[in-house]
Amino acid sequence: MILYLLALVSSFILFWIYKIISDEDQGFTYLLLCPKTRTVDGTKLSDAVRISKPGTIFRNTFDFVNFNAEKLFNYSRGFANEYKCSYLLHFLVATSYNVIRAEDLEDVMKEPDLITKGVYYHFLEDFLGSGLLTSAGNKWHNRRKLLTPSFHFTILERFIDIFRSESGKFVKDLVPLAGEQLVLQEVIPKTTLNIICESALGIKLSEVDSADFYRKTIKKIEHLEMERSGNFLMYFDFIYNWFGTKTELVKECSKAHTFTSEIINKRREGFQGGDGGVGRKKRFALLDNLLIHEKEGLIDGQGVCEEVDTLTFEGFDTTSTGVMFTIFMLGQHQDIQQLAFEEVKSVVNENMTVSNYSNLQYLERVIKESLRLYPPVPYVSREVVKESKVGNLILGPKSDISIHIFDIHRDPKYYPDPERFDPDRFLPINTENRHPFAYIPFSAGLRNCIGQKFAMLELKSIVAAVLKNYKILPVTKREDLRFEAGLILRPSIDLVIKLEKRAD
Numbered sequence: 001m002i003l004y005l006l007a008l009v010s011s012f013i014l015f016w017i018y019k020i021i022s023d024e025d026q027g028f029t030y031l032l033l034c035p036k037t038r039t040v041d042g043t044k045l046s047d048a049v050r051i052s053k054p055g056t057i058f059r060n061t062f063d064f065v066n067f068n069a070e071k072l073f074n075y076s077r078g079f080a081n082e083y084k085c086s087y088l089l090h091f092l093v094a095t096s097y098n099v100i101r102a103e104d105l106e107d108v109m110k111e112p113d114l115i116t117k118g119v120y121y122h123f124l125e126d127f128l129g130s131g132l133l134t135s136a137g138n139k140w141h142n143r144r145k146l147l148t149p150s151f152h153f154t155i156l157e158r159f160i161d162i163f164r165s166e167s168g169k170f171v172k173d174l175v176p177l178a179g180e181q182l183v184l185q186e187v188i189p190k191t192t193l194n195i196i197c198e199s200a201l202g203i204k205l206s207e208v209d210s211a212d213f214y215r216k217t218i219k220k221i222e223h224l225e226m227e228r229s230g231n232f233l234m235y236f237d238f239i240y241n242w243f244g245t246k247t248e249l250v251k252e253c254s255k256a257h258t259f260t261s262e263i264i265n266k267r268r269e270g271f272q273g274g275d276g277g278v279g280r281k282k283r284f285a286l287l288d289n290l291l292i293h294e295k296e297g298l299i300d301g302q303g304v305c306e307e308v309d310t311l312t313f314e315g316f317d318t319t320s321t322g323v324m325f326t327i328f329m330l331g332q333h334q335d336i337q338q339l340a341f342e343e344v345k346s347v348v349n350e351n352m353t354v355s356n357y358s359n360l361q362y363l364e365r366v367i368k369e370s371l372r373l374y375p376p377v378p379y380v381s382r383e384v385v386k387e388s389k390v391g392n393l394i395l396g397p398k399s400d401i402s403i404h405i406f407d408i409h410r411d412p413k414y415y416p417d418p419e420r421f422d423p424d425r426f427l428p429i430n431t432e433n434r435h436p437f438a439y440i441p442f443s444a445g446l447r448n449c450i451g452q453k454f455a456m457l458e459l460k461s462i463v464a465a466v467l468k469n470y471k472i473l474p475v476t477k478r479e480d481l482r483f484e485a486g487l488i489l490r491p492s493i494d495l496v497i498k499l500e501k502r503a504d
């Protein structure tokens with residue numbers, strides 16, 4: 001009997017080993033706990049999609065051990081350069097489908113169920129709760145419907161004054177720094193934070209005593225989030241809570257929440273006092289629309305706070321990064337800068353309207369090309385909640401879909417010589433046959449960026465003001481650029497330029 005049992009167990013083990021060795025497709029994934037990926041038409045998985053090289057018999061599970069944020073960024077670039085097509089990574093508990101081609105992204109975007117955000121966004125919940133960026137399902141649908149009208153083209157006109165006055169202040173503050181080496185990461189964020197705070201909350205940070213404190217808190221939160229997203233071990237809540245910076249994060253979030261709550265409460269009091277929030281002296285703020293909806297019972301007080309924090313967070317670092325790289329690239333390309341300057345000189349005046357800004361066509365192409373090469377959000381992800389078909393693949397629940405905007409924007413099929421900085425790639429004649437998902441700095445589909453028109457206008461306003469007043473000279477070389485993995489594209493070196501005052 002014992003012999004019989006032993007024979008049975010041994011043959012089972014032998015069969016299992018045989019399966020592992022003979023199954024090229026799933027191979028060692030039998031040792032993993034993640035749901036298997038299949039194909040719709042039954043073809044071999046490895047014929048349908050590129051499967052990444054395994055690091056160990058546990059596939060890619062331990063690939064990140066000892067990685068810093070820079071190595072993590074280069075890890076994905078390595079696969080993109082080697083495979084030149086979308087690929088699968090296998091981890092212990094989840095499979096990750098990495099999309100680097102527009103055609104494959106189209107398959108993802110076709111699936112209306114794939115709107116739940118991936119693991120990175122979970123890190124933001126201490127700060128943002130479950131607002132528009134992080135929520136899913138009905139809550140997200142309702143909030144998106146509520147907030148969309150606040151970003152309508154006609155509403156943007158109300159923000160132009162803010163863009164103009166903050167850009168003006170920015171170029172004035174740069175006067176004593178002309179001729180000196182400037183680190184873009186140090187000078188740009190103050191302006192973009194001022195702009196988003198005034199647009200979202202209706203307050204001028206420059207007139208608030210605790211503004212510097214708030215600026216520092218937001219930067220600290222940002223830094224803690226970045227640190228976490230660059231360290232794979234910290235993805236596990238229990239490790240992060242015990243060994244990471246959770247306590248520090250909660251403390252900083254609480255400081256930021258206190259600041260915004262006080263402003264929201266004051267604005268709400270104004271509302272209840274019949275001011276309507278948009279009194280003659282007060283500028284319109286995105287918060288005003290939320291307070292109207294609160295009065296109508298469409299959102300509660302906590303929801304108002306979540307959305308205000310979300311808008312501040314999403315509208316701050318993304319735009320600073322966009323401005324930084326546009327200015328940096330203009331410094332690298334003096335010929336392109338000259339063309340942009342001439343256009344700015346002939347179009348920009350004291351009373352710019354939204355439609356005047358649309359006359360800055362060359363500058364728009366410069367900004368678009370900068371966002372192509374250096375997308376401020378280099379990567380977005382989705383979690384597969386229930387088994388889903390994506391093209392010819394069937395991804396199991398808990399699978400991750402990583403959309404590498406950085407790599408999609410470097411597909412030589414749509415961008416020959418992809419590293420070349422060429423704003424004319426965005427001339428209508430060059431874009432008309434381009435795949436709609438080949439250029440997605442603001443993502444695409446249902447969960448695209450709600451603030452994209454606002455952002456483009458803000459970028460144009462700041463960059464035009466700099467160009468009109470200064471000649472940008474390069475210091476840091478483009479070939480020295482290196483990046484760190486994270487929610488926002490972060491260079492691991494200083495981006496240094498010099499400014500030369502233009503004659504009035």
Ligand code: HEM
Nearest residue numbers: 132133314315318319322376377380442443449450451455
């Ligand atoms: C250059 C500047 C900006 C870039 C590159 C950018 C990029 C993006 C991207 C790629 C997403 C999609 C995230 C995902 O799919 O996971 C997104 C979402 C979002 N963005 Fe932006 N963004 C910018 C500026 C702004 C501004 C100025 C605001 C607000 C004033 C804003 C508010 C949001 C919000 C609320 C979402 C979530 C939308 C949703 O899930 O329904 N963004 N942004």
